[in-house]
Amino acid sequence: MKKQKSDPGIKLTAGRKLFLIFGIFILLYIIGTVLPLESTPHYYNRMSRVWNWTEILILLTAVYYINKTKVFRWRQAVLSLLLGAVCLVSLFRDPRTADIIVTSVCVAAAFYAACRLFELAGVENVTLQAGVAGSIRSFGLGAAISIPLALLNVLYLSLSRPVNIGNLFRSAAFALKPAIAEEVIFRFFLLAFVCHLLQGKPEKRSVNLLLYALLVLPHALLHVPDLFFKSPGMAILMCFLNSVLFSLPMALFMKKKNLQAAIGMHWLIDFVRFSAGF
16 A cells, blocks of 8 residues: 655544544443443353454445445446455344344445545555456465465364364354454554555554554454453453454454455464364
């Protein structure tokens, strides 16, 4: 992505906006964690509730920017719909039809909005410019590098219950949904959103650190709300390990490489986990 100089005042304002956004997420997270589960019978645990609420928040933000930009891009729209449609494959694995549809719509809206935000910020969207061959190479690179992490993840999970090798084809297909959805919604869109606020790539170290916090912490926190309710100390430990071992490498791939590489890394980790029966 090409660098573009920004006025320090803009960066300062953007930093405050990032703090505000993160604050809204934390407030939403706290409410979703402490609110009795019986008050929202649609959700079977706190993780699904907070996750869905966060996706709706990002969906509304994406729709706002799509409406604000006005200009329509056919190629970006087709790719957005394709990514959203692929996520619908989870309907064959998960009975929560409404939540999966929300996720798929959010993926489509977030991807399209992100592409427009990169364009408005004057930042090169390397994800769109990779081409088919480049996308395959990036996906493969991300997948190859994630092999040790995937094995480590299965090793940890096997401490609680035995490995049970399942259908590899189904595992490969079902792993596409979390890989695409989480990388598009929680990293690709948020990266584009920050670039739009800054009107270019973040250059100041403090803003870069805040950017990585935004790309890493919400995604890690969304995996442990139920654990926070039962054991806050263990939840903090798991959130830290998840951030360092999984979320941060994916965020680095997203920022330094492209969306395809981050999806490849995420996909292989989930593919190995599903194949092992977890």
